[in-house]
Amino acid sequence: MSRNERRSSLRARVVRAAGAGALALALAVGVGPLGGGTAQAAPAGKGTGPQPAVAAAEAEHVREGRLAVDDRAPLSASQDLLRQDYDTPTTAPTHKRPSMLAAKKKGGGKAGCSPGDFAQTGDALVRQITSSTTDCINTLFSLTGADAGGAFREAQMVTVATALRDGSAAYPGNGSTGMPQIVLFLRAGYYVHWYHKPDVGEYGPQLKSAIQAGLDAFFASAHSNDVTDANGETLAEAITLIDSAEENARYLNVVQRMLQGYDTSYNDKWWMVNAVNNVYTVLWRGHQVPEFVQAVQNDPSVLDTVHRFAKDHLDLLGGEQSFLASNAGREMGRFVQHAELRERVRPLMKDLLGVSEMTGRTARLWVGVAEMADAYDKDNCAYYGVCDLKERLKAAVLQGRNACSDSIAIAAQDMDASNFSYACESLNGQDAYFHQVAKDGGPVKDDKNTKIEVVVFDSSADYQTYAGVIYGIDTNNGGMYLEGDPSADGNLPRFIAYEADWMRPDFQIWNLNHEYTHYLDGRFDMYGDFEAGVSTPTVWWIEGFAEYVSYSYRELPYDEAIKEAGKKTYPLSQLFDTTYQNTDTTRTYRWGYLAVRYMLEKHPDDVATVLGSYRTGDWASARRHLTQTIGSRYDQDWYTWLDACAGGSC
Helix, strand or coil, rough: CCCCHCCCCCCCCCCCCCCCCCCCCCCCCCCCCCCCCCCCCCCCCCCCCCCCCCCCHHHHHCCCCCCCCCCCCCCCCCCCHHEECCCCCCCCCCCCCCCCCCCCCCCCCCCCCHHHHHHHCCHHHHHHHHHHHHHHHHHHCCCHHHHHHHHHHHHHHHHHHHHHHHHCCCCCCCHHCCHHHHHHHHHHHHHHHCCCCCHCCCCCCCHHHHHHHHHHHHHHCHHCCCHHHHHHHHHHEEEEEHCCCCCCCHHHHHHHHHHHHCHHHHHCCCCHHHHHHHHHHHHHHHHHCHHHHHHHHHHHHHHHHHHHHHHHHHHHHCCHHHHHHHHHHHHHHHHHHHHCCCCHHHHHHHHHCCCCCCCCCCHHHHHHHHHHHHHHHHHHHHHCCCCCCCHHHHHHCEEEEECCCCCCEEECCCHHHHHHHHHHHHHHHHHHHHHHHCCCCCCCCCCCCCCCCEEEECCCHHHHHHHHHHHHCCCCEEECEEEECCCCCCCCCCCEEEEEEHHHHCECCCCCCHHHHHHHHHHHCCCCCHHHHHHCCHHHHHHHHHHHHHHHHHHCCHHHHHHHCCCCCCCCCHHHCCCCCCCHHHHHHHHHHHHHHHHHHHCCHHHHHHHHHHHHHHHHHHHHHHHHHHCCCCHHHHHHHHHHHHHHHH
């Protein structure tokens, strides 16, 4: 996980997925309507092999939201709703969405998918959308400039919204008529419009009327109630479209319908579970729509529905669909922020706190509701029994303490003596290896981070339940390094991690060595704090070096990176330009690793020059060396090296 994770706060932000095998790296790019298709959940760590920080986030189906959004922009194309952390939506898809569509491939995958294909009007545009794959439509979330204007002008959006209305009349309950692509296209339009309005133009009353008619017709269609994954694909996206179009107030009936209709028959249907969970996005982000709160005041029965869902489905807690119950409690509790609703919400919150506990199987619900009380009704904490929430949780959960050395301490939820010994041995031994590779001359000037605390939760579920509340971080990842201000006296950097529970009975702290490398790199290689360190593109080094040390110190092959090497996707010169805004999982971690390894093996003098500048904070000088002195000079040799790497030399 990047050093910028320490910046995480409880403000809403859109972040991009940037962790090998993972869904998200906390990279702030704004907050807006949900973007492209949702990603399929995968068991944590199974079949992945990479070690970057966010990899193990795959263990969870949902990322529960923290506090309210600051901005009402659409959420990005990478949003995996089953892992959505409402205060930190993410960047860049890392998984394929499961498709229920008939195979209407145009050369397969994204082949034949061009922005210009959608610069059409009327029926021709609709035919283009419905004959394209959802993978293709997903690419449209990134359109800018003339391409954005060509695809998403208001007249075209009205055409597609009308197609949603007309297609709903005979909607067959599956993707055979192209309904998933139609809904996804509309989501993409709202997303691109938010971020690139000058390219797209204004959206006005005509589109608002058309999208309402389209959504009305879809939710009124008989087959939109089918409890099948074939229907769920379109249904899940349509519920997200409610939020993208800022129609949250109009469709509270859909929220109630989904929660009241849920039963155990949904649980083996990924898309249907996704659709139910997406109603929490409608609720969470609805607070930013002026008429939303008034609509709830006018008909507060939605509060009772959400409360009843949480209470009636306590059996879900601790299981695969745990997030459905805990998100219900969290989103119901969020309404306590509004004075007009407070008296109605308070007893509902207290009731849920009374049927759940701070630890154990029901903790996820308890903590979610308690956090809302702490955030929005803190003066009445005694009423809920949640005063001093962070300290109480820390005391109850992180009871294990162990010092590995004068500079490293571990606070753990559940580690025995042998686990502590194993973790300490790994961390203590890494220092010498790091210095051998980095060839540093000691801490950079003004760095006072002489100690670090390693916080280890017992599982990814425990991490997601507790870490956000205790440390004020995002938990849609596989760990987080919080550097703080390295020049401040008494500053204590920490990284927050968890045991890789899917690897039991083997004991492993997920991303332990990757995260510890961030600490060492920040102390010995990167002058100042994170903001300074990313004032120029340094991600190739920050994440690539953390991957390189993690794998090479443990003498493990990085199979996923080696596989990527054979594809020769990026010239080396392009990787020097990697930022947290233009990257994805593969580029950040796997290609970062390859770039760092190549430079260390083939051009150590250049590495020494660049690090010399990084260590003094001369970011511009390092950038000139990478882009001008080196430039594209090494690209051909790089490709030769990649071939050798893929052939076995790595």
